[in-house]
Amino acid sequence: xxxxxxxxxxxxxxxxxxxxxxxxxxxxxxxxxxxxxxxxxxxxxxxxxxxxxxxxxxxxxxxxxxxxxxxxxxxxxxxxxxxxxxxxxxxxxxxxxxxxxxxxxxxxxxxxxxxxxxxxxxxxxxxxxxxxxxxxxxxxxxxxxxxxxxxxxxxxxxxxxxxxxxxxxxxxxxxxxxxxxxxxxxxxxxxxxxxxxxxxxxxxxxxxxxxxxxxxxxxxxxxxxxxxxxxxxxxxxxxxxxxxxxxxxxxxxxxxxxxxxxxxxxxxxxxxxxxxxxxxxxxxxxxxxxxxxxxxxxxxxxxxxxxxxxxxxxxxxxxxxxxxxxxxxxxxxxxxxxxxxxxxx
Numbered sequence: 311x312x313x314x315x316x317x318x319x320x321x322x323x324x325x326x327x328x329x330x331x332x333x334x335x336x337x338x339x340x341x342x343x344x345x346x347x348x349x350x351x352x353x354x355x356x357x358x359x360x361x362x363x364x365x366x367x368x369x370x371x372x373x374x375x376x377x378x379x380x381x382x383x384x385x386x387x388x389x390x391x392x393x394x395x396x397x398x399x400x401x402x403x404x405x406x407x408x409x410x411x412x413x414x415x416x417x418x419x420x421x422x423x424x425x426x427x428x429x430x431x432x433x434x435x436x437x438x439x440x441x442x443x444x445x446x447x448x449x450x451x452x453x454x455x456x457x458x459x460x461x462x463x464x465x466x467x468x469x470x471x472x473x474x475x476x477x478x479x480x481x482x483x484x485x486x487x488x489x490x491x492x493x494x495x496x497x498x499x500x501x502x503x504x505x506x507x508x509x510x511x512x513x514x515x516x517x518x519x520x521x522x523x524x525x526x527x528x529x530x531x532x533x534x535x536x537x538x539x540x541x542x543x544x545x546x547x548x549x550x551x552x553x554x555x556x557x558x559x560x561x562x563x564x565x566x567x568x569x570x571x572x573x574x575x576x577x578x579x580x581x582x583x584x585x586x587x588x589x590x591x592x593x594x595x596x597x598x599x600x601x602x603x604x605x606x607x608x609x610x611x612x613x614x615x616x617x618x619x620x621x622x623x624x625x626x627x628x629x630x631x632x633x634x635x636x637x638x639x640x641x642x643x644x645x646x647x648x649x650x651x652x653x654x655x
Contacts, residue, residue, distance in 0.1 A: 311482070312464070312499055312502065314465050315364055315447065315458070315462065316463050316465055316617075318466070320445075320447070321332065321465065323449060324414065324462075325466065326341060327404060327429055327431060327444075327579050328404070330401045330403070330404075331362065331402075331404030331429075331432055332362060332403060332407070333363050333365075333366055333398075333401055333403050333404075334357055334364045334402060334403070334404045334406060335364075335398065335399050335402040335404070335405045335406065336350050336354050336364055336365065336366045336367070336406045336408065336415070337350065337366070337367045337369075337405065337406070337407060337423065337491075338350050338368060338369075338371055338408045338409045339369070339409055339410035339415040339416065340369040340408075340411060340415060340416060340417040340419075341369075341370060341372075341483045341566075342368045342369075342370075343371040343372075343373075343486060343487070344376060344482050344485070344486025344487060344488035344521065345383070345409055345454045345455050345483040345484075345486055346368075346372075346408065346410075346483075347368070347372055347379060347382070347383050347385075347454070348379070348387070348434070348454075348455075348456045348480060348482040348484075348486070349408040349479075349482070349483055349601075350368065350408055350409075350482075351366060351379055351380065351381045351382065351406065351479040352456065352459060352460075352463075352475075352476045352479035352480045352483070353406060353459060353463075353476075354381055354384070355380070355381055355473060355475045355476045355479065356367045356463055358381075359471075363430075365384075365386060365398055366381070366384060366385045366386070367386050367387075367388055367395055367398070367399070367419070368386075368388065369387075369388050369389060369417045369418060369419040369556070369640050370388070370389040370417065370418075370593070371389065371390070371407075371566055372385075372436050372566070373526040373565075373566050373567020373570060374524070374566070374567055375520070375521050375522070375567050375570070376482075376567075378520045378524070379478070379480070379482060379515065380474075380475040380478055380479065381475060381487060386398070388419045388422075388482045389418060392418070395419075395422075397649055399422040400426065401439065402426065402428050403428050403429075404428055404429055404430075405426060405429070406430075406431045406433070407423070407430060407431065407432045407433070407434070407443060408432075408433050408434070408436060408459070409412060409434055409435075409436075410430070410436065411434050411437070411438060411439040411440060411448065412434040412439070412442070413440065413442050420432065424442065427640070428547065429444045430442065430444050430448070431443060431445045431446075432445070432446040433455060433459055434447075434448050434455055434458075435448070435449055435450055435451075435452040435453075435457075435458055436448070436450065436620070437450055437620055439495060448464065448606045449492060450622075453487060453494050453495050453497070454483050454484045454486050455487075455501050456481075456482070456483025456484045456485075456487070457480075457483075457500060458477070459483075460503055460514050462612070463476070463501075464506075467515075469506055470580065472510060475511065475512070477510035477511075477512045478517065478550050480507060480513050481507050481512055481517055482517055482521065483502065484504070485517065485518065485522060485530050486522070488500075489571075489602075489625070489646045490522075492574075493602075493622060493625060494624060495544050495603070499539075504650055509591045515611075518599025525568070526565065526568065527564075528562050528563045528564070528568065529569075532562040532564065532568060532569070533572065533575075535558075535562065536552050536554065536569075537575065540552045540553055540554065540558075540640050541576060542581060543582075544645060545624070547583075547584070547645045547648075547649055548582055548583040548653060548654045549584040549585070549586065549645055549652055549654050550576035550582060550583065550586070551585075551586045551587075551588070551638070551641055552572065552573070552576070552585075552586075553587075553588045553589075553634055553637075553638060554587075554588070554589045555590050555634055556590045556592055557572065559590070559592060562590075562654075569587070569589060572587055573587035573601070573602050574588070574602050577602060577603075577604055582604070583600045583603055583605065583607045583609055584601065584602070584603045584612075584648075584652060585603070586599065586601050586636050586641050586644075587600040587601075588620075588630075588634065588638065589598070590634060594629075596630060596631050597629060597630040597631075597632065597634065597651075598627070598629055598634075599613070599617040599619060599627055599628040599629060599630060599637070600627050601625070601626045601627065601628075602624060602625055603625075604624065605625045606623070607624045607626070607648075607651075607652060608623055608651070609621070609622075609623070609624060610622055610623055610626040612626070612644050612648055613627060613628045615639070615644070616628075616640055616641075616643065616644040617630060617644075618628065618630065627632050
């Protein structure tokens with residue numbers, strides 16, 4: 311059995327917000343990943359079976375390898391259909407914000423959401439939530455927002471009413487946000503939840519294949535290029551760096567999601583503690599920064615100090631407004647600053 315996360319007061323407040331609302335927007339952060347899409351779709355399925363007019367909305371496009379998820383055909387993309395989606399947000403009587411801790415993570419969708427006078431709910435597992443929602447559950451110790459959402463939904467009504475579709479989406483989010491349970495996933499609660507989700511008939515092996523066996527041939531050519539040509543390893547820091555420019559993305563017919571997981575690969579190098587991946591963003595013309603670490607190296611601290619970002623102990627990100635050469639120099643400064651933590655074992 312899991313301990314309840316919510317107090318009775320919180321349960322009543324959440325139930326009141328959900329009961330009073332009919333037109334509900336369910337949204338997540340820009341560049342949605344598996345946890346964001348899993349949470350949005352799981353909560354949407356929950357609301358649909360409650361008879362609510364719930365509309366899942368994402369700020370921009372999500373990776374192709376998530377397009378198999380149940381209910382994904384009902385997702386509206388704000389960036390592509392701003393004139394259609396903005397009125398839906400304005401007409402909503404409740405907005406549910408999942409897997410992000412600050413309104414600027416919505417990018418273009420930020421203004422419609424913050425302009426809305428309707429109540430807002432935040433369910434998230436990132437550090438330092440900004441005060442812009444009326445009801446907030448923020449638990450940084452959770453492996454994923456989908457783990458947190460599972461616990462909330464089960465506390466509201468038990469496991470029995472949960473559908474297969476909800477379970478698939480929740481498992482997908484938990485799996486992807488922990489690197490297939492390879493980091494931030496040592497608590498026994500996580501595996502208890504997986505066991506309960508399996509009772510809903512989900513095929514966890516098929517979910518894995520749907521996500522990770524669903525890439526284009528161009529992705530694998532790009533991966534080979536990144537590992538053979540672009541990987542730079544710093545043995546003195548037990549760290550690695552890969553960079554990817556816009557021109558290189560064009561050369562390999564890059565699509566959103568094609569570089570998913572690249573940052574994890576150098577951690578397989580013996581004694582490696584940190585991997586950094588810099589990618590020029592083709593949409594916003596800045597540098598997207600991904601960091602992954604092992605053991606107790608705090609890549610979230612490095613992300614906050616050097617890359618205008620944050621995240622979790624072993625999985626973080628950020629962004630830089632500079633050239634790629636300048637970004638590489640910032641990485642080098644960060645490695646030098648954190649040298650003692652990277653080499654202290």
